[in-house]
Every structure is written in C-alpha cells, then in structure tokens.
Amino acid sequence: MDLEAFLRDHGIIATRHSHPPVMTVEESERLVPKLPGAKTKNLFLRDKKGARHFLVTVPHDLPVDLNALGSALDADRLGFASLERLAKHLGIMPGSVSLLALVNDAAAAVEFVIDRTLWDAPAVQAHPLVNDATMVIPHADLERFLAATGHAPRVLELVRLVDVHKSFGTVEVLCGISLDVGKGEAICIIGPSGSGKSTLLRCINGLVGIDRGEIHVGPHAVHRLHKDAEMVALRKDVSIVFQQYNLFPHRTALENVMMAPVDVLKQPKVEVEERAYSLLAKVRLTGKEKNYPGELSGGEQQRVAIARALAMRPQVMLFDEVTAALDPETRKEVLVTIRQLIDEGMTSILVTHEMAFAREIAQHVYFTDQGLIVEHGPPARLFGDPQKMRTRAFLEQVL
Amino acid sequence: MLTSRAGVALLAAFVASIVVAQVQAIPGQPSVVELLVKWTPLLAKGFLFNLLISFFAMLVGTLAGVLLGSARISPRPPVRGMSWIVVQFFRNAPWLVLLFFVMFLLPFEFHVGGTTIPFPDWIKATLGLALPIMANVAEILRGAVQSIPTAQWDAARSLAFSRRQTLWKIILPQCVKRMLPPWMNWYAILTMATTLASIVGVSEVMTLTLRITNAEGRTDLLIPIYSYVLLWFFVYCWPISLMTRRLEARYEVR
Known part of the structure; x- marks a missing residue:
C-alpha cells in the first residue's frame, strides 16, 4: 500500500511540502517500520545533558551529505545539539511547541516536527534540506493520523x-x-x-x-x-x-x-x-x-x-x-x-x-x-x- | 469593660465624697481639696511609675508571648504540648501569686564578675506582671494565626515559601490587625493591675496613697483620695477601652 492511499483511507488530506524532519526516538522507532516502504536514514539529536533525544529522519534517497549537515548544524552526525539548536540554525525560535507531522512521499517516512511555527519560516523554505518531496499533514488532522498509526501525540x-x-x-x-x-x-x-x-x-x-x-x-x-x-x-x-x-x-x-x-x-x-x-x-x-x-x-x-x-x-x-x-x-x-x-x-x-x-x-x-x-x-x-x-x-x- | 457611664458614676462619687468631707470638716484644719492639691505632684509621680511598669511589663510580655505563641502552633507535638502547659499555668494562676513568686524567686542583686548589679523590686514586679501577659498574648497569637484561612498557607507553600517564612512574612503580618484589640484590652487590664505592686513594696501610686493618708492621719481624706486615684486610672484606661471597641467593631464586619 502506498502512502497516499494510506492517508486517503484515513481521510487525511495531506499537502506536498518539504521540511527537515524531526521526531523523537521512540516515535520514529515505533512508527517508521509500520509505514509501507519506509527507507530512511536517521540522525540523532541530543542535548548536552542527554535528557532529550530527537531523531531527524531523512529519506534515504534525499541528496543530503550527513557529514555536511552535521557540520552545518554545528555538530557531528550522530549527536548534536537539541531541537532548539536546529530551530535556531533554521532561523526560527521554537516558541510555541506543538506537533506537526510530515510524510515524505519519496521514502514514505513520517517525520514529526516539534514547532508549529517552524515550517512557515522563510529560512525553512530556503533551507537545502527542504524539497518538494514531502507530504504535510495539517495540524488539525494530526490527531487522527496519529490515532490511525497507533501513536500518542507526545513530544516530551x-x-x-x-x-x-x-x-x-x-x-x-x-x-x-x-x-x-x-x-x-x-x-x-x-x-x-x-x-x-x-x-x-x-x-x-x-x-x-x-x-x-x-x-x-x-x-x-x-x-x-x-x-x-x-x-x-x-x-x-x-x-x-x-x-x-x-x-x-x-x-x-x-x-x-x-x-x-x-x-x-x-x-x-x-x-x-x-x-x-x-x-x-x-x-x-x-x-x-x-x-x-x-x-x-x-x-x-x-x-x-x-x-x-x-x-x-x-x-x-x-x-x-x-x-x-x-x-x-x-x-x-x-x-x-x-x-x-x-x-x-x-x-x-x-x-x-x-x-x-x-x-x-x-x-x-x-x-x-x-x-x-x-x-x-x-x-x-x-x-x-x-x-x-x-x-x-x-x-x-x-x- | 470600661463604659462612659461608669466614668460618670465615678466622678459623681468623687465629687460627693469631697462635698461630704467638706461638710464634716473640722474648722482650723486644711480642707480635703487643699490636701488633694498638695499631694497631687507626688501622686502623679507614683502614677507615672505605674505607667512605666505597665509599659515594660507589656513589652516583655508581648515579646515573650509571641515566642510562646509560635511554640503553641509548632508542627512538633512536644513543643506544642510543653508550651500549652506553660500557657495554661500562667493564664490561670492569680496575678498576685505570680508576683510573689517572682519577688521571692529572684535575688535583689546579681554578681557578674566583680560588679554587683542591683535588681530592684520594681523590675521584679514588672517581670511578675509580664508573665500572665505573656501567656495571654500567646493565646491571642494562636487564635489569630488559626483564624487566617488555610488557603493563605497553601498559596505560600505553593510559592515555595518555607514554614518559617510563611509564618513571619505572610501569616503574622495579617494577624497584627486581629491581635490589636485584644492586646490593647490586656494592656488596660495590666495597667490597672500594676497597683498590685504596692503589696510587694514598690513605691507606686497605691503605696504613696497609703503613706499620705497615714501621714495626714485624716479619716475624712480616705474616700476622696482613693476615688481621686481611681479616677486617674479611669481617665487613662477609658480611651484605650474605647479604641479597642472601635477597632473590634471595624474588623468584625470584614
């Protein structure tokens, strides 16, 4: 079953968009294998105390050099600063924290972005990570989407x-x-x-x-x-x-x-x-x-x-x-x-x-x-x- | 409670006693009025001494009472129990007994190093009178603290105030208003009770009055001079009583 069919079956109208995907470790571990044809490579984000973990999930065929990304985000490829740093790098402040799900069409990966305001920011649109191979689920449909995939919408x-x-x-x-x-x-x-x-x-x-x-x-x-x-x-x-x-x-x-x-x-x-x-x-x-x-x-x-x-x-x-x-x-x-x-x-x-x-x-x-x-x-x-x-x-x- | 009606009655009795004394006056002797005028400066000195004793006794009693009252509301049962016993003892013992107790218990002088510090009777009397005040102030404090809604404690605790900080910065400042009327009432009672000091030999107004009547040897002076002194106490205590009632009325409607 392909992704678009999956979304359609659950009555979720997703739009195409592109975004640097971020989700929690647990969420991605539970969610990614469930989706049809999920092929991703992951980046772990961790804050200094190790108290928070985030997983950046990128499509396997996304033309991204992880080492380059790591250095661009001022961190190594396995661990760099927390979401706040990523958000800062993208030029927005993670003020109002909320969930946003992005679904990548190419790799059918589900991605959770933790800031609602994040993706309207011009810096995000212009970022090299962003391409048009991403499906975006509107915030209003998020609860339904998570319910359909059997997940509680929890960030931290x-x-x-x-x-x-x-x-x-x-x-x-x-x-x-x-x-x-x-x-x-x-x-x-x-x-x-x-x-x-x-x-x-x-x-x-x-x-x-x-x-x-x-x-x-x-x-x-x-x-x-x-x-x-x-x-x-x-x-x-x-x-x-x-x-x-x-x-x-x-x-x-x-x-x-x-x-x-x-x-x-x-x-x-x-x-x-x-x-x-x-x-x-x-x-x-x-x-x-x-x-x-x-x-x-x-x-x-x-x-x-x-x-x-x-x-x-x-x-x-x-x-x-x-x-x-x-x-x-x-x-x-x-x-x-x-x-x-x-x-x-x-x-x-x-x-x-x-x-x-x-x-x-x-x-x-x-x-x-x-x-x-x-x-x-x-x-x-x-x-x-x-x-x-x-x-x-x-x-x-x-x- | 001192009422204005009592004041009028007192004044009438005083005037009547003078009139009676004048009528019965033996010619050639100085009149009662003359005698009263003559002794007024000395009586005034004695009266001021009474006031001095009342100030210090109230001061000491209040300070000790606040400490004892804080112990009464301690979360630790032994502290609460001990302070309860202390409060009950000093509230229920007759003041005169307490006074004698202190007079005979304390030495008349202290030896510190090589110097001798005298410990006059009037200070001992002051301490003796401070004891029942202490116990009663402790009870006033406990009552006032318990009358503050527990929600104030909850609010303070949820703002991370410790128990001690809550008590001193939030609860007690709110208690002051509620404690003022009963505290003033006790001050008036204490002022009148300072005359007890005459029994243990302090030269306050009652002692002086007795000495004056002895010196003059005039039986017709007795009633006028005592009602004269009584009138002074009334004039001093009556406004306090009046103010107390006013304050009470004001806080009652809150």
Missing part, C-alpha cells in the same frame, strides 16, 4: 502520573489516575464536583501527599518528596492558580508578584521589580500595581494571581477552576490571559468547568468521575463523540 512528557491513589480517611478521592502532559501542551480535566480534580492538582505540586502511585514533574519524583526543603525545588518549577485567588491581602499587587522571587529565590530586587511590572502589564493590569487585593475586582485579583505564579518562571502551570468564582464579564478577561499563556507554549493543566474554553485550548481532555478517568481524548472527539455513557450524561448536563 513533562508531567507524568502513574496510578495515583489518595484517600482522605475512608474516602478514596483518587482511585488510580494516570495521565501524561507533554512539554508545551495544555490539558483540561473536566468532571462533576467532588470527582477529585482539585486534589489531583494539589498532588502534582505536593500540597497533598499521595498514598500510592507515581508523580513525575520534569526531574522531580513528587511521590518521593517528603521534607519541606525538597518540596521547595519542585514548587519553583510548578505554579498553581487557585479558585479563590489567595492573594496576600496585606501586600500590594506588585508586592504579591515580587515576594516569592525575592524572598524564596533570592533574586535581586531591582530585577524582580522590573519583571513584576512587565508581568502585570502582560495580564493587563498596568496602573494597578500599587493597589491592595481588596481594592481589585475578582478578575483583576485572579490576574494578579496568574502574574504571581508566572513570576517564579515555572515549567508547568496548574489552574484550579480559576474562573469559577468570577462573574461572566471578568471571567472572559482571565480566560484571555490564560489562552495567551498557552499560545506562548506554557505547559498547563487546567481543571475547569468552562467546556467551550477547554474545547478550544486543550490538546487533550480528561473526563474524571469518582476519582477515576472515565474517558480521555482530543477535545473534538471527547466533546463531539463521547464513547462512555457517563461522559455523555455529564456533557448533556453541562453543554
């Missing part, structure tokens, strides 16, 4: 939960939750009240300890942290925004944003102040820096809370029903702020009752009920064609 897992259990007394709140969040991904957790969604978030940043299972956030094994001092390192990487904002009422908006970086991270005050001003500007609160939380509306307070969380420069943001306490008008301004963050590539886990918002921004949606993940999938499928009775019943109630 930043957050990984394995079989997490938690009880409060005799009440089991989490009964074996597993989920993964890739770097730069936004996922939403939806479900009825009391289904353990908020507890789940609190487990991820160690506010609540778990009874069984594993939680990994980047390099931190959260389930093994017990002491306060160990938690501190985790919480520098994970920020949470609460439903009730929880600003410090005795400090101004600016001071709320500045406190943790100055007192905890011991960063110079002048530098932090500058950053705090620009963060408050980012959440559109310029002019309210000197106001106390009590003088701000709910939506404004929540945006200060977002700026305060961002001031730690976290790897992951957790949003715990952040709009639930707001009126519809202020709700929107908070959602706009969150969407902007997600568009900029902030890895985010959102517990929310805003179904329309979840559908729009999430790469993946999890429906939980009674401490279990009932169903999960890309938003289009979960909202459009839910498989489980429970999911359907819930969505009928809320939509």
